[in-house]
Amino acid sequence: MIQNEMSRRRLLGLGLGAAATLTLAGCGGGSSSDRSTAAGNGGKEYTGPKVDLKLWNGFTGGDGDIFKKLVEQFNTEHQNIAVSVITYEWQDYYSKLPGAVSSGNGPDIAVMHMDQLATFAARGVITELDDVAKTLELSEGDFAPTVWKGGLYHDKRYGIPLDMHPLGFYYNKGVMQKAGLDPNKPPTTKDEYTAALTELKKSGIQGFWVSPFQFTGGMTFYSLLHQWGGTLFDGEVAKATFNSDPAVEACTWLVDMIKQGFSPANVGQDADYLALKSGKNAFNWNGIWQINDLKKSPQVQWGVAPLPQIGSQKAAWANSHNFTIVKQRSADNNKVAGAKVFINWLSQHSLDWAKGGQIPARKAVREGAEFKALPEISGLAPELEYAAFPPAAPGLGEVMVTFYNAFNEAALGKKSPKQALDDGVAKANKQLEDNRKKYGS
Structure with a gap:
């Protein structure tokens, strides 16, 4: 347990420069329609045909089991969206992602640390999520300001924060x-x-x-x-x-x-x-x-x-885990719409995620009685007000x-x-x- 936990966490703040140096020919390319706003209503619901979504993450420890159970619950509640979870060690994850996206074999949704967002946004790997925040009426007031701002790159949102870990x-x-x-x-x-x-x-x-x-x-x-x-x-x-x-x-x-x-x-x-x-x-x-x-x-x-x-x-x-939506060589608006529904759902269920050892990003969850009933984890929540997060660069x-x-x-x-x-x-x-x-x- 300790060995596995240590090996994955050791990469949380390293940044993993290999991901930044890979050539991403084909990422973000294609016709103008590829870059258009996807169908759907920004994550409130999805009523289209069934979509199968791939989700990449690096939760290889005990938190991974909790994460998978949450995905299973989501799939049970959404008959027209099926999310499959692919888990890598973080170092492999960030190294594999650019090449997979370039070749058209990337995931639809990617969990990403805050200090990785700017790099992958600049390389055209992930797509903007301003419409999700707008449609769901999410704002800085719903989150800790530092966590919310950490999802921005060049004043555009690329990440919806799930948690923070101090x-x-x-x-x-x-x-x-x-x-x-x-x-x-x-x-x-x-x-x-x-x-x-x-x-x-x-x-x-x-x-x-x-x-x-x-x-x-x-x-x-x-x-x-x-x-x-x-x-x-x-x-x-x-x-x-x-x-x-x-x-x-x-x-x-x-x-x-x-x-x-x-x-x-x-x-x-x-x-x-x-x-x-x-x-x-x-x-x-x-x-x-x-x-x-x-x-x-x-x-x-x-x-x-x-x-x-x-x-x-x-x-x-x-640092903070964020949900991102990965750009595809050929955009599928139904998949993008389904992915936004999943991101919103899991964000709302971040109390369950907190049990894996994370502080929920959403203010309403942090202030709830159920979170406060997790004494050790909630005891570190005050640090959110003065946490030193990495800058977006x-x-x-x-x-x-x-x-x-x-x-x-x-x-x-x-x-x-x-x-x-x-x-x-x-x-x-x-x-x-x-x-x-x-x-x-």
């Missing part, structure tokens, strides 16, 4: 108790965090293992950079800014965790999380997706809360790899935080310039 603060209550800490009061500030780590260290416990890898050290740094008031890029995503003074300060704080003995050096991939489960550390910053895994470990006394505020403001790394995935690699060098002590981030920014700026040439924006 980092959460996991703590081992048993380890805290052994160190004389209150297991029901996890630290929420920098001072409280340092004090707790100091008490843990006195008990011989390195309480907070800093991973040099993207999962989860890189995403922890991503969160802290924003907590210190920094940004990864300028407003136009033309220049990288993750070597600013706030960024260096945030990176230095994490590296000092290692230097001061609160964390071991050279922490292996996922070792920080496994140490939490085995009682070797007390704190772990990790994704909301770990909640269901921990629930399968009754021997572990654990809790989860929003990330502590270490910097001057609250912030947390987050094509080809950004490759640049994010550079960002995470820069942190890796600092965490492993190969370079000072400033040198590592300076070198990373220099490389990132060249990548951003290449992306402007590649995508014409």
